[in-house]
Amino acid sequence: MNKKPNLKDVAKLAGVSAITVSRVLSDPDKVSALLRQKVDSAIRDIGYIRNHAASALASKKSGVLAVIIPSLSNIVFNDVLQGIYQAANAGNMQILLGDCHYSPLQEEKLIATLLSQAPEGIVITGTAQTDYARKLLLQADIPLVQIMELTDQPIDMNIGFSHYQAAYDITQHLLQQGYRAPAFVGARMDPRTQQRLAGFKQAIADWPEPCRSFVQTTAQPSSIKLGGQLLQAVIAGSDNQCDAVFCCNDDLALGALFECKRMNLSVPKDIAICGFNDFEASALVEPAITSVASPRVEMGRRAVEMLLSAAGKGRHSVAPVDVGYSIRVRSST
């Protein structure tokens, strides 16, 4: 068994030095056309593939970016990942992905693990890092982007939108439609869900006319099924007074809608339903569900682009980016 060919083997075959081969690979313009051709065919001949570890060690460039998301099962992050991989691909970067399952402690461990690969940048979800995690990240001294939400005290760069404001707006929309006893239905209760709840509460508090409100939450992960259960709970818990439900995401909203149909409640007449994240299904069910849309793919893409263009520059070289959101008003409200 002949071991894998290396740079020297290619060099020997092409009748040049190793460094010339290296240059053909990373900076072809610095090599004359003749040699370049020779080298290229030698590479193809022996099926040479450059050893990334050696390259990374010598050049101190790992060619990887680290990404930490809280969940692989939440479709929301699919979209973000699509944007991330798109931009990484365009920049010839590999992605090292970690799923911290919404746990800051797991996130801390992941950070330590991923940093050992010497990523040239890191994308991290949200702003709820542990102190030690922040220390590690600062120490690593690489560009970093916190995504999804906005914060006044970013570790470095930041891109996202205000979940608080979006929730405030959609709640206000319910009130404007005449609903006077809205409920917030939330699952998981991660930081962004909490911000949505805060926005909901503030919108109620700010409303000039008197109105009641209800809150039904659980730490369980979101699912369509859970949406049905929580709808039941909120109706029972409000003594049938609740006339509108703001679900912290569209999974719950869909479940709530299906449950209403089963209970023969008319949406939006007996009860209004709105969600968050604007899944495709939300626009296509009957009645279509009002929801909050945000440019997730774009956010992922831009986060990576920010990393790539921040190379070399110091911290906070890029101002926080608000990607915004929009309330998609549909017939469920």
Add this chain to the structure above:
Amino acid sequence: MNKKPNLKDVAKLAGVSAITVSRVLSDPDKVSALLRQKVDSAIRDIGYIRNHAASALASKKSGVLAVIIPSLSNIVFNDVLQGIYQAANAGNMQILLGDCHYSPLQEEKLIATLLSQAPEGIVITGTAQTDYARKLLLQADIPLVQIMELTDQPIDMNIGFSHYQAAYDITQHLLQQGYRAPAFVGARMDPRTQQRLAGFKQAIADWPEPCRSFVQTTAQPSSIKLGGQLLQAVIAGSDNQCDAVFCCNDDLALGALFECKRMNLSVPKDIAICGFNDFEASALVEPAITSVASPRVEMGRRAVEMLLSAAGKGRHSVAPVDVGYSIRVRSST
């Protein structure tokens, strides 16, 4: 700016040799408790993080696995990825993920790129690799698992289930329910969708009584919306004769169902609908949609486990694994 500490720095601080520090990191049991403690605290003191590239270069172990999936937006692969990351995490492996967008050519490029990271194993979706890709993979001489479908000629290992047989079974189910003019509705038409179409056709051909059948396909990617459009098309294309629709996935099935409601067609009375992949929503809509379920998370997990346990062994050391599927009969048929 003091540069990052390395092994020697830790060793000096702890008063030991570099290799001892290395051992504490990779094989603590080989070091006495006393030294281990000293080293551990030195590591923490100066915030040492091991340089992965150097480690990989010296040990010839990259600690990464390559994974290629055809789509990040298809929820199906989310589930598979969850299993993959789960098992990779348990085995202290990092994942390098590539999305080939259902293109064998992009897949080929991805393989070349990912191989340069010297992965210790590779997970690849399906069996439609280009010749050159197969050559690269064989040459790489690392454990490989083809996932999702089963094949008689795996490159190395294989885990999946028969999409042909699953489609055959669900079509037979339609026929057994008395439907005599079923249609196949397919999008994307990737290899596994083609297999489902083949199973559909064979089930029709094998049915003892005469029946008509229709096929409506498009190369467009699946979506709920497209499901509605294709339902329209198949009804028009069959002159209203079609009495059952087998959608190649649940996105389309949901769209078809929503469209039926809009058209005031009763499901399953006027028309039956069934899908593939068993999404959560399929079980919760009214009427619930008959679909094909398969253990996707488990498949991902086991694929990685197969890689990890195949280290060192030769090709085909593990027999192909059929994870099976089950038809979830619900009220839509």
Add this chain to the structure above:
DNA sequence: GTGAAAGCGCTAACAT
């Protein structure tokens, strides 16, 4: 435009 020498930070192999 091309090459020679040195060394990136770690671990395998071999001592002790």
Add this chain to the structure above:
DNA sequence: ATGTTAGCGCTTTCAC
């Protein structure tokens, strides 16, 4: 149980 030596395969630096 611990240390010494050598070298992984590449790129940087500097020379020509």
